[in-house]
């Protein structure tokens with residue numbers, strides 16, 4: 001039996017541009033057969049050549065060749081030492097919060113993804129981990145929230161759904177001063193537009209259900225660790241113990257999605273810019289939250305740390321009646337939760353993604369009953385505009 005040692009070494013492709021890295025992954029081709037697409041290794045266990053000898057794979061909860069290719073690819077794309085693929089973005093964030101010990105404190109972006117809100121409050125609260133939500137676009141607010149036991153700053157930027165932007169480098173510098181970890185949920189922009197590890201973050205997380213997978217067909221999550229072997233070991237221990245790893249087929253779907261990440265993100269970005277400009281001309285649209293507007297409060301930070309604005313736009317309309325009208329009448333645009341796929345989706349955060357966020361918090365953030373969020377897809381933008389125009393004004 002030939003050993004799989006040719007799975008051990010992979011090329012980090014440092015000399016390639018990002019657009020080429022996404023296509024060629026880590027191993028890229030399967031080393032034994034030359035299969036151009038990494039196969040779906042639908043195996044639970046792996047046969048050993050002899051006692052004390054291994055192919056590098058033992059049991060798929062621990063490692064699986066298809067998942068490993070995805071994990072290595074993500075480590076390359078984010079610029080970290082090691083990646084981990086989880087059964088969901090929630091599972092990825094669970095692993096990251098599990099790095100905290102009882103008695104420790106974490107500071108989070110205030111309008112964070114609703115599920116993350118549940119993890120830190122409902123799941124970890126009872127283990128004696130405390131938390132504070134702050135507006136991370138305001139460094140002074142973060143400073144004021146720091147306690148002697150603050151061990152993690154968890155940043156989502158841009159935030160969901162208010163599109164506030166945190167200065168990742170400034171936040172990471174602050175975290176280093178107090179000996180805390182900086183974690184960035186990079187779901188909205190992906191490493192194509194934003195590389196938090198290069199800006200000083202220690203860990204990046206993703207709901208790869210969104211842009212990385214990109215086709216609204218697979219739930220999954222990613223964690224990438226920048227440089228700490230110790231943190232990598234802890235995350236690996238978590239995945240191994242919790243059994244929250246991504247399945248081989250789903251790993252393959254995300255890998256396939258990643259191959260087109262660069263071209264998709266360009267189109268999302270371009271379409272969102274055009275749609276945001278159109279929204280501005282609409283009398284029934286009252287306020288637009290879009291990081292690509294020069295008048296956006298954090299535009300300078302966005303320009304400094306990202307290569308694009310992404311495909312997300314939130315906006316308010318004149319009345320709840322208009323909301324109902326839009327959500328009933330959209331046709332090409334789908335009224336559905338989630339984001340980051342090829343299809344344009346419209347979401348009503350107050351009862352969908354942020355259902356469990358306390359009302360007072362929602363109100364203070366501005367998530368009112370006239371508030372909508374759009375994930376602009378990669379269709380022809382004129383078709384998106386025609387559909388929204390009909391739903392909004394028809």
Ligand SMILES: *Cc1c(COP(=O)(O)O)cnc(C)c1O
Pocket residue numbers: 088089090091113115116156160185187188206207208209210219220221
């Ligand atoms: C969707 C999402 C999550 C949760 O990911 P799942 O894959 O749905 O478990 C976490 N963070 C952000 C920013 C998200 O958009």
